[in-house]
Amino acid sequence: MFTLKNNFKLLSFVLIMSVLNFLFFHYPFFNFVFKNIDYKSVSGVFLIISLIILMLVLNALVFLLFFYLSRFIGKFLLVVFFIFNAIAVYFINTYGVIIDESMIGNMLNTNYEESSSFFSMKLVIYIVLLGIIPSVFIVKSQISSLTLKRFSTITSLALFFIIFLAFINSSNWLWIDKNSKTLGGLAMPWSYAVNTSLFYVHKHQKNEKEILLPNATIKDNEKSIVVLVIGESARSENFSIYGYQKNTNPLLSKINNVVHFNAVSNATYTTAGVKSILEHENTDDLYEILPNYLYRNKIEVIWRTTNWGEPPVHIKNYQNKEYLSTNYNGNNGNYDEILLSGLKEQIRASTNNKIFIVLHASTSHGPTYNKKYPPQFEVFKPVCNSVELAKCSQDELINAYDNTIVYTDYLLSKVIDDLKELKEFKSTMLFVSDHGESLGEKNLYMHGIPISIAPKEQYEIPFIVWLSDNSSKQLKSNNLLNQNHVFHSVLNFLSIESPIYKEEMNIFKPTISN
Template identity: 65%
Template sequence: MLKKINKLNFLALYISLVNLILYHFPFYKFVCENAELSSINGIVLLSSITILLIILNALVFYIGLFILRKVGKWILVLFFFINAIALYFINTYGVIIDKTMIGNILNTNFEESSSFLSIKMVIYLVFLGILPSVLLLKTPIPEVKFKKFMVTIGLTLLFVLSLAFANSSNWLWIDKNSKTLGALVMPWSYVVNTSRFYYHKSQKNEKQIPLPASKVANQEKSIFVLVIGESARSQNFSLYGYPKNTNPLLSKIENVKSYKAESCATYTTAGVKCILEYKNTGKLFEILPNYLFKNKDIDVIWRTTNWGEPTVRIKNFQDRKALKKLVNDDSYNYDEILLKGLKEQILASKKNKILVVLHTSTSHGPTYFKKYPPKFNKFLPVCTSVELANCTQNELINAYDNTILYTDYILATLIGDLKQLPEYNSTMLFLSDHGESLGEKNLYMHGLPVSIAPKEQLDIPFIVWVSKGTDQLKNNGILSQHHVFHSVLDFLDVESPIYDQNMSIYKAKK
């Protein structure tokens, strides 16, 4: 059929129609749920948006095919494939393809991205990626004279402007919902937001901005262990009133206090940055481990099974590959590997002040059931599919709750190890980079813009243990991730011009 199209403008229009029909169901679902389509104005809005989508996409495709010819055709093929993948994630996990999500995608490693592979994704790629691409590649590109090309562009732009002004009564609604609408238009949602992501990234400092020098006030032996959780939401911790006993060990340990807290982001890169920076400036200042590593009186240890943090420039940095060398069993598959040899590493330190950062990956989906050893498979049945909507919510929550149960074990084990170092004044602080959606409002995992993100993606645990008792801790209200930086400085007795005692969770020392 496409071979019979002998005019470039008709071919571009046809491709635009295919693009609209195949990849814009979520877009129209949103419009239908948020516009008053029972009114004349609502019908005009829906009709106008449809016409604009078809005409504007056709115009861009027309220009691209005229200028780039065969290269333009291959770019459209690439669009079809990415459209198919984007549509899979939107339909399956309820994601929004905005600048934030693009940053999340670009900071995802192979291990995480491969966990999303499924039969359903393959079906999307075959029917929405490969088949339309094959049809397009077999279609010749008609020739068009430059004069006619320019006339077509001019008349199309005139029509678009006329339609836009005729629909001025709906501009306010479009402006109000522009962020979500723009995130659902294919292929421009990811094209524009990828450009925005790299533009903003280029505006940031390539090197972390140095912070003023610090000094240690005394030589009391102190250890601060900061545990950065992954996708842990506070409402599934029994310490926060959850009816299922997901914290059987922490609930029995003395000197443990849990605060209410909110994350400043819904994806790892931004969440970890908030945890490690001294305040929210929008700039990349020296992060906590790099800042303290410059102090000759402080030893800094970083262990991670995760990724996405700002560049860590310290001597004692161990990722999963390095940690694997410490074990000879299958524990390297799970986050308890972060504790292997840690006590010995602390004892080997020649400094009295020690900061340990453990960056976990325990509760990251969609394969929650793979994030903990079999013996922690307590809450049954569990979801074993990466297509989370195919599981019952009970199965999904059970699998997730088992990751929290495992987190409880890791934290309790860590506290037990710190108790075996009585010569140190010790504390452990656990908080998450962000929360997680588990099917509420048909949303899954995380990554929605903070402005529209549900509380499940923002409410995080903030759990503290102190060796000398919780009377050292303030009774704060809802904390932020930025409390961490100043709390660390306070506990390790680090004097710095940027230290803010009001942002510390510890009471002022007498």
């Protein structure tokens, strides 16, 4: 029976591991390089050769350090790297993502229900062929030791060579710096190893203490209610009220006082997008978010969610999917319709004149778009039934996604119907998405591309507003909105005075007193 040699000198072994790591996991990296440089020029050829050599030498040097410190640590880390590399490259190849810090945050904040939707046989094949089989070879290999003198000599020469290679590529530094985020997000295993560390460092810094906003004042006792519906992965391009040719908004298009605005998100992933919707300005700091701020200032706040990824919410009435399911008797408990169950009754039971409600939906989140709506909303057919979106035709994929927009249209119309019945309240509904979605354009799927290089499909979002007839509010002629407009517009509608309020970020016209 043929068996691979499993006795290696340490230097030979780490070089082999570096070559395998290069061959197995760096097609996306060099595919990006080839697409973004003139690879036929002398400078382009030199850069490509330099990047190959640099990657091989640098990875071998780091692997050498691990194994010199401990054979067990070295083998353990290499096994982890190969398995995680396989998973990372699967997502890069299948969905066109980049494993940067924001994507790491997206992955770490994903719940089980959502993460399980990505499972496929292709993922298993990646893990087995590129992860487990090399890991067996790594574990069984017998590796000789290295003297301190030889280790010091090798590492010194390698470091000198890396510095020299970087120096002679000084003419390419500008290109590398310009594309550093993408290159770093495609280099294995450092894309997720470094960015996971950065994510936790920044998360710790942000969560040290929530920065409280200055106290607010309620200016009147008028019964007012705002319902903020946070959409998930909804892009404005596929809403017929924005001009889309397929009728994805059969209900909203017939309702009076519904207005839509062009808008953009501040991020392309859920955690940052939801944070932007709830904060008074776009910032990396953890300021007090809108529901917490209103609740602390004596406003009735209700948060209902079938989703995840929001900043810490400090209110009494936080109701997740499990909580809502206990009181739901309908047939669509697995869908976002559960957000509306008993909502009118909860509002009427309140003794507060000012009410703010957040409905955090999950309706258009991929890759299983076809499972995000009840069967009766499958208006456009045939639909994509695979989590490997590239296997579906463009028509099938878009049909499945468009059906989620039809279902969103239904949900928003139901919210409006409920508010219309609460005639004692002046009310408004705001629908704003956390980010957009790629559906195969430029071979990209879903979302999460860094906002600086993201396609418009991932950041052009719907911003839809409905006003009750008795609200006495009118809307400004807003040209282009962003997610931070929500915070100030809610303050305005509920007649809340605050030192951090910005009139230019409010979508409503000033009310003229009689």
